[in-house]
Amino acid sequence: MTIELVWFKRDLRIHDNQALVDASNSGEDVVCIFLVEPERLAQPDCDPIHVEWELDCARSLERELKELGGSLDIRNEDALTALEAIHSGHGISTVRSHEEIGTEWSFERDKRVKKWCSENGVEWVEYPTNGVIRGLTDRDKWKYSRDRRMRLELLEPPEQLNGPDLGTEVPTLESMGIVSRGLVHRPEPGQSAAWETLKSFLNERGEPYRWSMSGPSQAVVHCSRLSPYLSVGCISMRRVVQETSARMRELRELRSGGEEIGGWLKSLSSFQSRLAWHCHFMQKLENEPTLDNVAQNPLIDRNLARELDGERFAAWAEGGTGWPFFDACMRSLVATGWINFRMRAMLMSAASYNLWLPWRDVGLHLARMFLDYEPGIHWSQVGMQSGTTGINSVRAYSVTKQGRDHDAEGDFIRSWVPELSEVPKEHIHEPWKMPEPLQEKLGCVIGSDYPFPIVDEASTRKEGVRMTYAARRGEGTREVSKRVYEKHGSRRRPSRRRKEKKPDSKQTKLF
Numbered sequence: 361m362t363i364e365l366v367w368f369k370r371d372l373r374i375h376d377n378q379a380l381v382d383a384s385n386s387g388e389d390v391v392c393i394f395l396v397e398p399e400r401l402a403q404p405d406c407d408p409i410h411v412e413w414e415l416d417c418a419r420s421l422e423r424e425l426k427e428l429g430g431s432l433d434i435r436n437e438d439a440l441t442a443l444e445a446i447h448s449g450h451g452i453s454t455v456r457s458h459e460e461i462g463t464e465w466s467f468e469r470d471k472r473v474k475k476w477c478s479e480n481g482v483e484w485v486e487y488p489t490n491g492v493i494r495g496l497t498d499r500d501k502w503k504y505s506r507d508r509r510m511r512l513e514l515l516e517p518p519e520q521l522n523g524p525d526l527g528t529e530v531p532t533l534e535s536m537g538i539v540s541r542g543l544v545h546r547p548e549p550g551q552s553a554a555w556e557t558l559k560s561f562l563n564e565r566g567e568p569y570r571w572s573m574s575g576p577s578q579a580v581v582h583c584s585r586l587s588p589y590l591s592v593g594c595i596s597m598r599r600v601v602q603e604t605s606a607r608m609r610e611l612r613e614l615r616s617g618g619e620e621i622g623g624w625l626k627s628l629s630s631f632q633s634r635l636a637w638h639c640h641f642m643q644k645l646e647n648e649p650t651l652d653n654v655a656q657n658p659l660i661d662r663n664l665a666r667e668l669d670g671e672r673f674a675a676w677a678e679g680g681t682g683w684p685f686f687d688a689c690m691r692s693l694v695a696t697g698w699i700n701f702r703m704r705a706m707l708m709s710a711a712s713y714n715l716w717l718p719w720r721d722v723g724l725h726l727a728r729m730f731l732d733y734e735p736g737i738h739w740s741q742v743g744m745q746s747g748t749t750g751i752n753s754v755r756a757y758s759v760t761k762q763g764r765d766h767d768a769e770g771d772f773i774r775s776w777v778p779e780l781s782e783v784p785k786e787h788i789h790e791p792w793k794m795p796e797p798l799q800e801k802l803g804c805v806i807g808s809d810y811p812f813p814i815v816d817e818a819s820t821r822k823e824g825v826r827m828t829y830a831a832r833r834g835e836g837t838r839e840v841s842k843r844v845y846e847k848h849g850s851r852r853r854p855s856r857r858r859k860e861k862k863p864d865s866k867q868t869k870l871f
C-alpha cells in the first residue's frame with residue numbers, strides 16, 4: 361500500500377486547495393507535510409519573523425486537517441531528507457504540491473526534488489499558484505490567462521482524509537535555535553483569520569481604501585491587510601478576487617435600488633487592480649528567478665557603481681537618519697513587520713537616490729523586515745525603485761514632502777519617534793530648523809537627542825536622479841532595457857469599461 365503525499369509549501373489552507381482535493385480523491389492514504397528547511401533558514405532574505413509566522417500558520421492548518429481526520433507532519437528537514445524518510449517507511453506514489461514562485465534557491469531545490477522523484481518512480485504533480493503562468497512564452501497573453509484562472513470554481517475541502525499520522529515531533533523556534541523578534545500587533549495566523557480579515561475589509565474597513573492607502577496611519581486600518589496571509593497561502597488569490605467581485609455586484613445592486621454606497625465601488629476597483637499587480641510582479645520572478653541577485657539591467661547597475669557605506673546603511677536600517685517621517689516609517693516597519701506600499705517605495709527611494717546604497721543590501725534588509733515578504737513582488741519593486749530596470753520611471757520621493765502630505769500634524773512621527781514627542785507641528789518635519797533655545801526647552805537637542813539629517817535630503821535626491829539618468833544613457837543599456845520590457849513589461853492597454861464577467865464558481869459568497 362502506497363501513499364499520496366501533499367507537500368504544503370505556500371498554500372497553508374484546506375479550502376481551494378487542488379493538491380489536497382486530488383490527493384483525497386485518489387483512493388490512497390494521504391500524508392500531509394510542511395517543511396521548515398534548513399537550507400531556506402540559511403538564506404539571507406529569511407528572518408525569524410517569517411519562520412514564526414509560517415509555523416503558527418502551519419499549526420493552524422494542522423488543527424483543520426485533524427478535523428478532517430488527517431494530520432500535518434511538520435519537519436525541520438530539507439526536502440530530499442524528508443522524502444527519503446517517508447518513502448522508505450510508507451512508499452510514496454505521488455507528491456502533490458503547488459508551484460512555488462521563489463528565488464533561485466527554491467528553484468534549484470525543486471530541480472533536485474524532480475530528479476529524486478524521477479529516480480524513485482514517484483510522480484510529482486504541481487498545481488498553479490495565483491495568476492502565475494509557468495512556462496509563459498508570450499507576455500501579451502498573460503492577462504487573459506490570469507483572468508480566466510481567477511474565474512475557475514472555488515474548491516471545497518475534502519470531507520474526509522485517511523492516512524497515517526507519522527508522529528514527528530513538531531519543531532519549535534527554540535529547538536531550531538531561532539530567537540523570536542516579537543512583532544507588535546502581529547495578525548492572527550491561519551485560514552480563519554484570513555477570511556475574517558477579508559470580510560472586514562470588504563464590508564467595513566475598505567470604503568476609504570482608495571483615498572487612505574498612501575498614508576501610513578490610515579493605511580494600517582483601511583488597506584486590506586491580507587498580504588501576510590497571501591504570502592503563505594492561508595487564503596487563495598482566486599478566493600479574494602471572487603469575493604471582491606461578488607461584493608462589487610452586491611454594491612451595484614444596492615445602488616440600482618436607490619441606496620447610497622459612498623466610495624465603495626471606486627475603492628474596490630482600485631483593490632482589484634492591485635490584486636492583478638500582485639500576480640503581474642510574481643510572474644516576473646517566475647520568468648527570471650535570479651531577480652534577487654542580478655539586476656534586470658546589469659549595465660545600468662554597473663554604471664551606477666553604488667557602494668555600501670556602513671554608517672549610512674545602519675542609519676537607514678535603524679530609522680536614525682534624522683529625517684523624522686522616514687525614521688518613523690522604518691521604525692514602524694521593524695516593530696510591526698508591515699508598512700504601506702507607498703512608504704515601502706519611499707524607504708527604497710531614500711536608500712537608492714539620497715544615500716546611494718546598493719540595491720541588493722537594501723533589498724535584503726527590507727525582505728527580512730516584511731512579514732508579508734513575497735519575493736516576486738519585493739524584488740521587482742526593488743529593481744523599479746532603485747532605477748536598475750531601465751524601463752520604469754525614476755521615482756525619487758521627497759521624504760519631507762511625503763511627511764507633510766501624509767502626516768501633516770506629525771502624529772505618526774511622534775508615535776514612532778519618541779525623541780520628537782514634544783516637537784510642535786510647525787517644526788516636526790524639519791526639527792533641525794528649530795531655534796536652539798526651543799530645542800533645549802523641549803528636551804530635544806538636535807545632534808544629541810535626535811540626529812541631524814545624515815545628508816541634505818533635497819540636494820542628494822536631485823544628484824541621485826541625475827546620476828541615475830546618466831547611467832541609463834551608457835553604452836548598450838537601451839538594448840538591454842528593450843529585452844527587459846519584452847520579458848517583464850506590463851501589457852496594459854487603455855481601459856474600456858466592460859461588463860464584468862461572473863466567476864465560473866457557484867460558490868461566490870463566503871460570508
